[in-house]
Amino acid sequence: MVGEEFAAQLAAAQGGSEDAFAVLWRDANPALVRYLRVVAPEHAEDIAAETWVQVVRGLPRFSGDESAWRAWLFTTARRRLLDQVRLRKRHPAEPLDEISVAEEPRAAAAEQIAMDNLGTEWAMELLSRLPEQQAEVIMLRVLAGLDTEVVADMLGRSPGAVRVAAHRGLRKLATLLSGAGVTL
Amino acid sequence: MPDSFPPPTWGPPFDERNLDALLSGHLADTPQALRQVADALAALRAAPTPAELAGEAAARAEFRALADSLALGLDEAARTDGHPYAEVLSALALDGTGRPPARHRIIRRARGTGPGGPPGGPPGGPTRPHRGRPRGRRLGRKGGVMMAAASGALVVAVIALAATMPGSAHRSGGSSAAGAPSSGHQSGGGTGSQNVQAGSASPEPSNQATATHAAPHTVSPSPTSSAQSEANKLCRDFYAYFSHPRPHDWPAEETLFKQIAGLAGDPSPFDVNSYCGPYVRDMFPHGLPPIPGFLQGLLSGPQTGAGNDRQAPNSGGPVPGTMNGIPVNN
Secondary structure: OOOOHHHHHHHHHHHOOOOHHHHHHHHHHHHHHHHHHHHOOOOOOHHHHHHHHHHHHHHHHHOOOHHHHHHHHHHHHHHHHHHHHHHHHHHOOOOOOOOOHHOOOOOHHHHHHHHHHHHHHHHHHHOOOOHHHHHHHHHHHHHOOOOHHHHHHHOOOOHHHHHHHHHHHHHHHHHHHHOOOOOO | OOOOOOOOOOOOOHHHHHHHHHHHOOOOOOOOHHHHHHHHHHHOOOOHHHHHHOOOOHHHHHHHHHHHHHHHHHHHHHHHHHOOOHHHHHHHOOOOOOOOOOOHHHHHHHOOOOOOOOOOOOHHHOOOOOOOOOOHHHHHHHHHHHHHHHHHHHHHHHHHHHOOOOHHHHHHHHHHHHHHOOOOOHHHHHHHHHHHHHHOOOOOOOHHHHHHHHOOOOOOOOHHHHHHHHHHHHHHHHOOOOOOOOOOOHHHHHHHHHHHHHHHOOOOOHHHHHHHHHHHHHOOOOOOOOOOOHHHHHOOOOOOHHHHHHHHHHOOOOOOOOOOOOEOOO
């Protein structure tokens, strides 16, 4: 989190400061990418890039605190994700030779990433085993730092349903961890 | 004193408050059963890897491109409206929705008269001109077509109405010959057909109107104004016999007829209706009255062309109450 400097950095970025924008980007992009790797592992990088394009274009018009900033960022990412899902449904098949390196199956990339940060990658892989909605709620609550109401607004569900989903996800996560006997 | 340990509690080792604390990032007092979960969540929040920061250059490039395009577009808008960059930028910041506003909306907002619009959009979007067709212009074009069609229909309707109105032939004939009384002629047959219609109309203008009306300005039956006034007087005196219910004075009418024909240059045949029409049309709004055939035939020598309408005055003239053999109300 940027913290107290957020308002100044945002204002500077809106005034055209590339360095101020870089501060915002470095703070938010890792969480964004991790969120997308859990909910859309095959297209996380692409969606993240598209998200930032949208955010940059809307930056001059944004107003709000850091919580609102993160909510806007992840909402934009989720919309990009839904667009991607719809696109994939319309065009389900792609020739193999047109798949770029960035779109290669995650397993190969995950191997390298795991070498860099085994704990983070292992945690994301663990969250990927949860039902999609539970994993997404936990990621938005923990990674993005959004409160229950904001997440409920994003997902179009009631705050109670979001809370229940998060609790069930954590319980299942605990069960998975205890059953596997894994320690980080 | 019990000789055994109390039974263990099989309830859940954590509750929802512990889960909420985990979700909120409070990992200090985590129960033992949730310790591994807390560690996994902490790993999710770990410091970013180099791979996760590898896209910074691309993001910066995107930001630079947008900043350049925004500055270009906003400068252009500022030049158009005379507003500084910052003012237009603040107007953009008022948006709250996410899509790029059209340029005309940005300019309107910068003027302070338009509502807020959506944010977001491609670089240079705010400066992109509105691509849609102007609705008002489209409607205006459609309205113009409709107006043209309505005007055409109105003209056709007026022409059709004029053609079917009683006495229209008189008016059109009078007006067509009015500009050329010295050369304008109408056939006897045409006059005969007009007689039936005009005889049944029987207008009754007053004598005062006959005395005070001047000749229309749009016609010039003779080249001089004195000749015009004389023609006007003779015509009105002649047609006065047809415009009120007094008995005809055929000799006087014949004299007037000859005088009028003399003014017109004694054409043969002479169509008095065509010549006097411009002067006396106000006396007969429903069309000029038919002129007896014997008068029309005065200038045509032997009794030719008048047909059955011709009746000599010395033979008693036309039967009172009739005209051209057709009863009239006078």
